[in-house]
Amino acid sequence: MLVMRRAMRWMWAATALPLALGAAAGARGGAGGPPPPAGPPVPAVARAWPVGVRPPVLRGWEPPATVYGPGHRGVDLGAVPGAPVRAVAAGRVSYAGRVAGRGVVSVALTGTDLRTTYEPVTATVEKGQEVVAGEVVGTVEPGGAHCGARSCVHWGLLRGDTYLDPVLLLPPWLLNAGPSRLLPVLGVPLPEG
Numbered sequence: 758m759l760v761m762r763r764a765m766r767w768m769w770a771a772t773a774l775p776l777a778l779g780a781a782a783g784a785r786g787g788a789g790g791p792p793p794p795a796g797p798p799v800p801a802v803a804r805a806w807p808v809g810v811r812p813p814v815l816r817g818w819e820p821p822a823t824v825y826g827p828g829h830r831g832v833d834l835g836a837v838p839g840a841p842v843r844a845v846a847a848g849r850v851s852y853a854g855r856v857a858g859r860g861v862v863s864v865a866l867t868g869t870d871l872r873t874t875y876e877p878v879t880a881t882v883e884k885g886q887e888v889v890a891g892e893v894v895g896t897v898e899p900g901g902a903h904c905g906a907r908s909c910v911h912w913g914l915l916r917g918d919t920y921l922d923p924v925l926l927l928p929p930w931l932l933n934a935g936p937s938r939l940l941p942v943l944g945v946p947l948p949e950g
Contacts, residue, residue, distance in 0.1 A: 807875055808897065809836065831920070871915065875912055878895035
């Protein structure tokens with residue numbers, strides 16, 4: 758009888774527990790659940806990088822496989838403490854304050870359903886303030902262990918509660934070397950016509 762009870766417990770654990778775990782994962786959008794809804798593409802509305810002209814990317818976008826799974830829900834950009842942090846596009850400041858001991862600034866981008874976040878940042882703007890692309894919204898805070906020994910700004914992008922790759926906001930001319938520039942050519946005859 759004892760052997761039969763143990764066998765029944767094992768059978769329950771082997772069937773009921775995985776089913777329950779699968780249902781829980783599906784409810785969170787994890788493995789076994791429906792894929793997250795595809796949203797509209799991210800418009801390339803940015804007119805500036807958050808820090809510097811072309812900052813080093815210390816850690817890129819690594820979307821998690823599940824809602825609560827490991828990953829990197831933004832991009833870490835190398836920056837020195839005290840450096841200005843700029844709004845990448847026009848918008849309204851939706852949050853400027855501290856979260857878990859770090860300064861955070863969030864900007865709802867004009868004409869979109871997107872908002873960007875910057876941290877750790879000492880805010881120089883207030884909630885509700887309108888900002889234009891390139892306007893300083895804060896300065897890089899010193900310290901913090903997010904980027905290890907290096908100082909950085911974590912730049913995030915959200916649509917609702919869904920994290921997206923913030924680099925998608927950048928148009929090609931900001932991602933690459935910049936716009937083409939024509940240099941004067943001396944000693945070459947002009948075309949006729």
